[in-house]
Amino acid sequence: MTFFSANGITAGYGRQNVIENISFQLAEGCLMGIIGANGSGKTTLLKALCGILPHRGSCTLDSVVLERLSSRKIAAAVSYIPQRSGISIDISALDVVLMGFNPQLGLLEYPTQKMKQAAAAALAQVGLAGKEEMNYLQLSEGQKQLCVLARTLVSDSKLLLLDEPESALDFRFRYQMLKLLRQWASKPGRSAIVTLHDPALALNYCDQLLLLSDGGILGIIEPKTDPLDKMEHMLSQIYGCVSLRRCINRGGQPCLVMVKEEEQ
Amino acid sequence: MVIALAVAGLFVGKYPLSLEKLLSGDAMQWRVFLTLRLSRTVVGVIGGFALGVAGFVYQTVFRNPLASPDIIGVSSGASAGAAAGILFLSGSMAVTASAFAGALLAVVFALALSGLDKSGKNSTIVLAGIAVHSLAQTALMCLKLTADPERELASIEYWIMGSLNGISVYSIGGNMILCLVCMAVLFLLHRQVILLSAEEGEARMLGVNVGGLRLAVLLVATLVTASVVSLTGLISFVGLLAPHGARLLAKHNRISTMLLSGLLGGILLCGADILARSVAATELPVSIFTSFLGAPFLIYLIAGGREKV
Structure with missing residues (x-):
């Protein structure tokens, strides 16, 4: 059953189209990764999907066409995390998380005590317990990303769009973040799309991978089921010559490992 | 501290007032108290508060620590309006009204100009403001040229320097009410103001x-500024300094920081006004003292902040 679909999305800046005619479908409870080289249009695609960037084509979420909704209704249904949050004033981490409740609040309403508790719980969930009163600007880049992730987790949205949420995180937090995203997306009535640079994360945590190249779709792979040679072939078009191997971790779970080969 | 300064403001001045004489019901004392001192102090406190709050809103919305209410041309609009008022109208009420109209015109013009650019970037508003600012300055210059250098030019210059002198109980009502209403709106919208600071x-x-x-918040913040500036003339530094002081003291951006910013503004303007009328034999422009008090205070805050890190 299709939960979210993009139909013929074309968008760009000024007159230059960065992405052209992108269409794909996403099932409920799925985590989709978008991978591609720098400048392939990953960020542009995400911005077009949530309507920040003017675009042609349409997006359907849960049988509702997003382009017909007011921006406030879109905000209530879709959450978007930019690569870097633009927050540039002194503000506490808890207040940043509380911003996530804004779509649920009226213009003059203030967050309730319950919301504050939920926000503190979300901070604890991403590993920032006890940092509620810290100044957001004094957090490390990775902590900022976690804080903004917490802001997204408290919102009651159906679709999560994340632009390289793991870029400033260390090894351990990367895996923790993707695990959190998986958990979040697997609940009914939700899906998430995330652009990633790290193929190891993408291959092992995403249900589907959308491969972007020069503003178009190179292909879609499903890491759990697709044959290795097909995935190797497609990933090599993005990263140059690579090899894929399946192996079993200590817990007995299969996982994929990608190795860069020497170019011939 | 605001209250202390306000009380001091009530009793400092050329005409000596004392509590005993007031209580004993001296008619002259009461008249000076009600018509001059009280209104002056009210404008000092509320006006300073308003400039502080407006400055806080501007800096937050523009995400620029150098932003102040002057940035979109409200002060120069008010100056040009006041100059026109001094030249063509008579009476202090008319000058105030004309300054207010000038400020309003400048702001509406700046925001309308920025509306021409559909992308609606912050920088467009700033650029439009700068354009309007220079237009208003040019208009002001033309008005100055036509002014009679003996009397009118002097009073234009004096108006621009800013002073709480000559404010009487009869002229402040409308402006102060508008100012208070707009500030109430800003405080109600404060959560949204903070949200605007995100990308x-x-x-x-x-x-x-x-x-x-953003348009609504800026318009309201500018109305606040206009209602103050049209009464007092230009007052430098309060709108820039008060929010910085508040943030350095509070370390956060919350409704309390906005309040603190207002209080600091009130302290600064009230204190400056007291000095302006008591230091020299003649009244001095209040801006001299807002800068004079403000700059060292800012330096102190910066230096103090560094030490703690």
Whole structure:
């Protein structure tokens, strides 16, 4: 059953189209990764999907066409995390998380005590317990990303769009973040799309991978089921010559490992 | 501290007032108290508060620590309006009204200009403001040229320097009410003001109607400024300094920081006014003292902040 679909999305800046005619479908409870080289249009695609960037084509979420909704209704249904949050004033981490409740609040309403508790719980969930009163600007880049992730987790949205949420995180937090995203997306009535640079994360945590190249779709792979040679072939078009191997971790779970080969 | 300064403001001045004489019901004392001192102190406190709050809002919305209410031309609009008032109208009420009209015109013009650019960036508003600012300055210059250098030019210059002198109980009512109403709106909207400080796309995805809200907030903040500046003339530094002071003291941006910013503004303007009328034999422009008190205070805050790190 299709939960979210993009139909013929074309968008760009000024007159230059960065992405052209992108269409794909996403099932409920799925985590989709978008991978591609720098400048392939990953960020542009995400911005077009949530309507920040003017675009042609349409997006359907849960049988509702997003382009017909007011921006406030879109905000209530879709959450978007930019690569870097633009927050540039002194503000506490808890207040940043509380911003996530804004779509649920009226213009003059203030967050309730319950919301504050939920926000503190979300901070604890991403590993920032006890940092509620810290100044957001004094957090490390990775902590900022976690804080903004917490802001997204408290919102009651159906679709999560994340632009390289793991870029400033260390090894351990990367895996923790993707695990959190998986958990979040697997609940009914939700899906998430995330652009990633790290193929190891993408291959092992995403249900589907959308491969972007020069503003178009190179292909879609499903890491759990697709044959290795097909995935190797497609990933090599993005990263140059690579090899894929399946192996079993200590817990007995299969996982994929990608190795860069020497170019011939 | 605000209250202490306000009380001091009530009793400092050329005409000596004392509590005993007031209590004993001296008619002259009461007249000076009610018509001159009280209104002056009210404008000092509320006006300073307003400039502080407006400055806080501007700096937050523009995400620029150098932003102040002057940035979109409100002060120069008010100056040009006041100059026109001094030249063509008579009476202090008319000058105030004309300054207010000038300020309003400048702001509406600046915001309308920025509306021409559909992308609605912050920088467009600033650029439009700068354009309007220079236009108003040019208009002011033309008006100055036509002014009679003996009397009119002097009073234009004096108006621009800013002073709480000549404010009487009869002229402040409308402005102060407008100012208070607008400030109440700003405080009610404060959560949205903070949200506007996020990046544009981000704010939109948080459910903020960025374009409309920003316009509304700026308009209200500017109305606040206009209602003060049209009474007092230009007052430098309060709108810039008070929010910085508040943030350095509070370390956060919350409703309390906005309040603190207002209080600091009130302290600064009230204190400056007291000095302005007591230091020299003649009244001095209040801006001299807002800068004079403000600059060292800012330096102190910066230096103090560094030590703690």
